[in-house]
Amino acid sequence: MKALILSGGKGTRLKPLTFTKAKQLVPLMNKPVLGYVLDQVSRITKEVGIVVSPEKKEDITAYVKDGGEWGVKVKYIIQDKPLGLAHAVKVAKDFLGNDDFIMYLGDNLIEQDISQYIKKFYKENLNALIFLKEVENPSQFGVAVLDKNGNVVSLVEKPKEPPSNLALVGVYVFDKSIHKAINKIRPSKRGELEITDAISYLIKNGYKVGSMILDGTWIDTGKKDDVLAANAFILDKYAKRKIEGTVENSIIDGRVIIEKGAKIKNSKIRGPAIIGKNSHVEDSFIGPYTSIGENCTIERSKIMYSIILNDVKIKDIKGIEESLIGEKSIIEKKDAFKSISLHIGDHSHIRI
Helix, strand or coil: CEEEEEECCCCHHHCCHHHCCCHHHCEECCEEHHHHHHHHHCCCCCEEEEEECCCCHHHHHHHHCCCHHHCCEEEEEECCCCCCHHHHHHHCHHHHCCCCEEEEECCEEECCCHHHHHHHHHHCCCCEEEEEEECCCHHHCEEEEECCCCCEEEEEECCCCCCCCEEEEEEEEECCHHHHHHHHCCCCCCCCCCHHHHHHHHHHCCCCEEEEEECCCEEECCCHHHHHHHHHHHHHHHCCCEECCEEECCEEECCEEECCCCEEECCEEECCEEECCCCEEECCEECCCEEECCCCEEECCEEECCEECCCCEEECCCCEECCEECCCCEEECCCCCCCECCEECCCCEEEC
């Protein structure tokens, strides 16, 4: 089995941050989402293809490199235009050959170890296995209808009256029959080759499509609020008290990670939280569920439930909440104000 990770797309819902950064590289607890995806697939296979756009290939390759950190061998596959998930499979055909493969959207965070479910694909002799999650708002997703044995009967894309509450998670397992299905479908109204159309072709033509319903957390990190929720989840699950930097006249409360070279002075850090390498926090409060990247300077400020990327400077800001701040941004006080919520891209400079 091989793995195909989709890391293309424009990241429209995360603009302006994604003007300069691939959405799969947005950090959760200072680790890109793509890193968690690679953690998952490396338990299944050592042959990994990553589909990237020409514009963001350099960023993705700079992080993943040859895959050695995860013990995998990586091949990068260019998708010139974001023409759908099925199109991504099509451009990866030379890499995939006739092998079975798991397809994983590179901006999806899944709590459960999915490697344990691959045996279902083989035990039941499936042509496709789709992962599902019960959701409260199924009309916002593609949903699946199952028979009593858990086989997929039909798929419906964002229905006004959902026939079920089982949303499609961004993880699929396929055998070689998916290539035939993709060659049979046509672009949708939005001009894309939809993977749901290809799966529907399999169902209608007698192929066996099974399902697995996840009971753990699943977050599609495509929007700011979802990114912040994912960061909070990761901090809550994995953060442990670890102080490798220096702390002077400060209170470190709870599960706080202070990485090497970081300096905390006259401040209070309340966990779960992380302060990245070589960052400097002085006369400030860093609240729960906040990730501060590397080489940041935070002075006389209060930050809660936020993600601050690398090389950011924040001074004299007493109320930043629910914010996603891009690299090398500068936020500084001009006049008195109340708390704010921000979503800004790299190299921004805000005076408040």
